[in-house]
Amino acid sequence: MQWIVPAVFFAMASVIFPRCATASDPYTVSSISVDLTRETSAIARQEAIESAHTQAFNRLFKRLSFSGESERLPEITYSLAADLTAGLKIDDEVTSETRYAAEITISFIPEQVRKLFQERDIEFVDNAAPQIVVVPVFAHAGALSLWEQNNPWRASWSFIKGYDGLTPVILPKGDLVDLGSLSALQAAEQNQQRLSALAARYGAAGVLLAQATYWIDFETGNPRLDVAVEVVGDGPALDRFKYSKTGTFASSPEELFKDAARAVMEELDGVWKRKSASLGASQKSTLVVDFQITNITDFGDVRRRLDALPNVTRQELLALSKDRARLRIFFDGTSEAIRTSIAKQNMDLVPAGPGSQVDWVLIAAPKRD
Numbered sequence: 001m002q003w004i005v006p007a008v009f010f011a012m013a014s015v016i017f018p019r020c021a022t023a024s025d026p027y028t029v030s031s032i033s034v035d036l037t038r039e040t041s042a043i044a045r046q047e048a049i050e051s052a053h054t055q056a057f058n059r060l061f062k063r064l065s066f067s068g069e070s071e072r073l074p075e076i077t078y079s080l081a082a083d084l085t086a087g088l089k090i091d092d093e094v095t096s097e098t099r100y101a102a103e104i105t106i107s108f109i110p111e112q113v114r115k116l117f118q119e120r121d122i123e124f125v126d127n128a129a130p131q132i133v134v135v136p137v138f139a140h141a142g143a144l145s146l147w148e149q150n151n152p153w154r155a156s157w158s159f160i161k162g163y164d165g166l167t168p169v170i171l172p173k174g175d176l177v178d179l180g181s182l183s184a185l186q187a188a189e190q191n192q193q194r195l196s197a198l199a200a201r202y203g204a205a206g207v208l209l210a211q212a213t214y215w216i217d218f219e220t221g222n223p224r225l226d227v228a229v230e231v232v233g234d235g236p237a238l239d240r241f242k243y244s245k246t247g248t249f250a251s252s253p254e255e256l257f258k259d260a261a262r263a264v265m266e267e268l269d270g271v272w273k274r275k276s277a278s279l280g281a282s283q284k285s286t287l288v289v290d291f292q293i294t295n296i297t298d299f300g301d302v303r304r305r306l307d308a309l310p311n312v313t314r315q316e317l318l319a320l321s322k323d324r325a326r327l328r329i330f331f332d333g334t335s336e337a338i339r340t341s342i343a344k345q346n347m348d349l350v351p352a353g354p355g356s357q358v359d360w361v362l363i364a365a366p367k368r369d
Contacts, residue, residue, distance in 0.1 A: 026064065026126045027086075028107040029056040031162040035101040044100035049088070053081035056106040060113070063164045064124040066273060072120040084112045118340040125276045129167040129268075130205035132235040133198060134160070135187050136261075139213040146184035147174045153212040156257035165269035167236055170202050177201070187211075195232050206233025210264060214253060223247040225256040229264050236272040243267075287335060288318065288328050289349065291362035299325050302364050305345040311338060326358065 032055050034048035057076050061069075074080065089105040110126065117124050138145045138153035145151045157171050172178050181201070182194045188211060195207045213226045227243040243263050247256050293299045299320070306312050306329065314330040331338045339349045347364045 025107065026128055026166060027060065027110050027113060028105060029059050029063075029164070030105040032056055032059075032104040032106065033101075034104060035099070037099045039098065041095045041097060041100050044098065045095070048100050048102065049104070050078040052088075052104040053078050053085065053106060056104075057081040057084065057108070059164050060108060063166060064113075064126050065117070066123050066277075069122045069124075072122050074120070084108050084116065114336060118336070118343055121340065121344070123277065125166065125273045127166070127276060129236045129272045130234055131168040131170065131203070132206045132208045132231060132233075133170045133172055133202045133204040134208040134210055135172070135182070135195070135198065137184050137187050137209070137211045139188075139211065140215070144184035144188055146182070146187055147179045152253060152257050153210075153214075153261075156254065156261045157210075159258070159261065160265065163265055165265060165272075167265070167268045167272050169208055169265065169268075170204060172198065172202065190232060192232070199233055204235075206231055206235035208232075208235070208238075208264075208268070210261075212257070212260065214256075217246070221249055223251065223253060223256060225253075225260055227260050227264065229267075231268075236268055237275060238268055238271050241267050284330075284332060285335065285338070286328055286330050287338070287349075287360055288326065288358045289360045289362040290324060290326050290352065290356070290358050291364060292323060293325055294323070298364070302347070302362065303327075305347060305364070306342075308345060309338075309341045311341055327362075 032052045034052050036044040036048045036051075038044040038047060054076050057080070061073060061076075086107045086109045088107070091103040091105070092101075094101040114124075114126070116122075134157055135146065136151070136154040136157055138151045146154070148154075154171075154174070160169050160171055163169070178198065178201075182191070182198050186194045187209060190209065195209070199205065199207050208229065209232050210227060210229045215224055215226075216222070217224055224244065224246045229238065229241045229243070231238045241264065243260055245256055245259060245263075247253075291302055293302075302325075303315060306315055306327075309331075311332045312329060313332060316328040316330070317325070318328055319326040329338070331341075335349075342349055342362070346366070347362060349360045349362055352358050352361050
């Protein structure tokens with residue numbers, strides 16, 4: 001395993017960079033597989049690392065942003081992704097004369113990524129949901145299964161180990177302890193005590209109860225999968241979610257199960273993002289800012305620009321001198337949201353320096369037409 005700082009990929013063989021050590025960090029992307037063959041292994045390694053950066057940032061963008069936001073994003077090049085990178089970790093490295101293969105983890109700098117998103121007016125959420133454990137109950141031909149080896153619905157959830165979303169979900173081991181703590185019938189009947197005990201065993205806030213029914217439509221001969229999902233206990237507040245898909249005569253049941261499991265995770269992730277954004281918008285906040293002025297016209301101009309922002313509810317003048325003003329701004333949402341709004345008025349909020357009486361300095365560029 002290697003830990004590498006981007007600017008010195010080839011100058012140093014092993015550099016510890018702590019941000020890559022936290023797998024649950026929303027700004028860390030793991031399990032990036034690269035395997036290239038070129039004229040030399042050095043060329044293959046360089047191209048593999050460059051490819052890993054662009055792959056990682058695209059996955060990060062999908063993780064944090066909402067659908068439809070990709071049009072606002074600039075082209076993701078290696079140069080752009082590398083500038084935003086905090087560190088890189090290489091595992092399972094394999095080299096030959098012409099081949100390079102590895103598993104790569106890349107961690108990005110949160111402040112820089114947020115700045116890019118704000119400059120592009122990209123709506124995003126970067127707080128992870130509480131961890132939950134999935135309980136995949138399978139119903140077929142009148143029988144229920146959960147921990148059995150032949151439960152195809154449980155097998156289809158193996159992908160979540162490398163899932164890129166903000167909703168961490170654990171697939172239980174299915175060992176003797178699990179087998180003795182919760183049966184398929186108890187899960188289907190939502191036995192709260194048993195479900196809570198399973199969640200506690202894995203350090204999870206709650207349970208994602210996913211019940212799948214597989215059957216054959218005798219009129220068409222096509223297989224069908226019906227899924228009902230809900231969160232029991234704490235975790236993302238997912239209303240009972242239903243998913244159904246009909247396969248074809250040639251389609252395999254495994255394809256139906258895998259598609260359904262991914263659809264559940266996408267819905268769970270979408271619910272968490274939407275509710276996180278909604279909570280942020282309903283949050284009442286204030287901040288105190290200083291800004292420079294040359295005359296009273298500058299002061300009035302800044303206040304008019306702030307008044308034009310829909311999430312600014314009120315301004316309070318705290319101090320005024322011939323070259324500086326101090327305001328308390330009342331607004332709806334988070335500090336990141338207000339920074340994004342202020343940027344639309346050709347202004348910026350930057351942290352104040354040491355010893356300042358305020359946390360933020362407002363910088364107002366000339367108003368754009």
